[in-house]
Amino acid sequence: MARISQRISAIAPSATLAVDAKAKALKAQGAPVISFGAGEPDFPTPAAILDAARAAVDDPKNHRYSPAGGLPELREAIAAKTVRDSGYEVEASQVVVTNGGKHAVYNGFAVLLDPGDEVLLPAPYWTTYPEAIALAGGVSVEVPTTADDGFMVTVDQLEAACTDRTKALVFVSPSNPTGAVYPRDRVEAIGRWAAENNVWVITDEIYEHLTYDHHEFCSMPVVVPELADRCLVLNGVAKTYAMTGWRVGWLIGPPDAASAAVSLQSHQTSNVSNVAQRAALAAVSGPLDAVAEMRAAFDRRRRAMHKMLNGIDGVTCLEPQGAFYAFPSFEGVLGRGGVPDNTTELAGWILDKAQVAIVPGEAFAGPGYARLSFVLGDDDLGEGIGRIADLLGG
CATH class of the missing domain: 3.40.640.10 (Type I PLP-dependent aspartate aminotransferase-like (Major domain))
Structure with a gap:
């Protein structure tokens, strides 16, 4: 008789929370990790x-x-x-x-x-x-x-x-x-x-x-x-x-x-x-004033992330229309010059080499893609995408 039920054993842990937890653990050890993982606004509760x-x-x-x-x-x-x-x-x-x-x-x-x-x-x-x-x-x-x-x-x-x-x-x-x-x-x-x-x-x-x-x-x-x-x-x-x-x-x-x-x-x-x-x-x-302020910041970051991702050779990204995620394709870089050949391995490679956390598309039934949240500060956003670009040679 199995110790853990088959029903629960079949559950896949949340990939987004797993990426976020690993990024936070590395930060706690002093690593300069930038995380595009969890969808968590960087604003305080009003x-x-x-x-x-x-x-x-x-x-x-x-x-x-x-x-x-x-x-x-x-x-x-x-x-x-x-x-x-x-x-x-x-x-x-x-x-x-x-x-x-x-x-x-x-x-x-x-x-x-x-x-x-x-x-x-x-x-x-x-x-x-x-x-x-x-x-x-x-x-x-x-x-x-x-x-x-x-x-x-x-x-x-x-x-x-x-x-x-x-x-x-x-x-x-x-x-x-x-x-x-x-x-x-x-x-x-x-x-x-x-x-x-x-x-x-x-x-x-x-x-x-x-x-x-x-x-x-x-x-x-x-x-x-x-x-x-x-x-x-x-x-x-x-x-x-x-x-x-x-x-x-x-x-x-x-x-x-x-x-x-x-x-x-x-x-x-x-x-x-x-x-x-x-x-x-x-x-x-209450009123939606704080919501409007956050949305304006997310809009600015959305446009910046979209432009920077599409500036990386081999990476393509549709402009996000809502929420606070970009979902770029890395298919043009997979397997190129030492780059891993799938986005699950790519995400681990980017975290190890560039200390940037992204969520692989396999977690969302979108292999070849990755999810990057743009709910982080403008400077960290630019630095994080820049590290990815440098690593990929783009």
């Missing part, structure tokens, strides 16, 4: 949110259990924030507050999937989705996209991948890791296809406020209202409000799915930390 958390610590009511689905006032505020930011009108009872966005992802698949149910997963994709699908007994069906099509899936591709076992589609715009933002007409076409085929959509909107130039976020259940009864919206405070460590996310779904998620969470974790929930309440209820 002061008003910190003030709300401090006040919450001193309030005895926050020292006790609270409802498993979230503080009632936070669920109300998230519902209000959702209609404000995306136009999607939901009841507070449809909101389930989770321990970060990953918990919302896990609970969403756990609520929907039975063993053998298939989930259409456009690739490249964030590393956590296939693991959460597998833990729920589901089967990921990769639907590949390429740089030639802007890393956006088409209805024809979805139709070809759909079977009588297809239960759901994962839809992410803006995208991690590619930075793609789907135009409204493509969002509508995909949403109508899903509605007509009775396919659930799990749409991750965590990067809703991070779009650039003329690109705009639009929420699929707003564009296709008839999809709302088969749609789970995932979101959280981590990226928008620089609150990655606070661990507050949420899931929004039709009443039966939301109720099921609350029941599940009542046995998993009970309530999210009340102090973190009070901080999140201040975040979603």
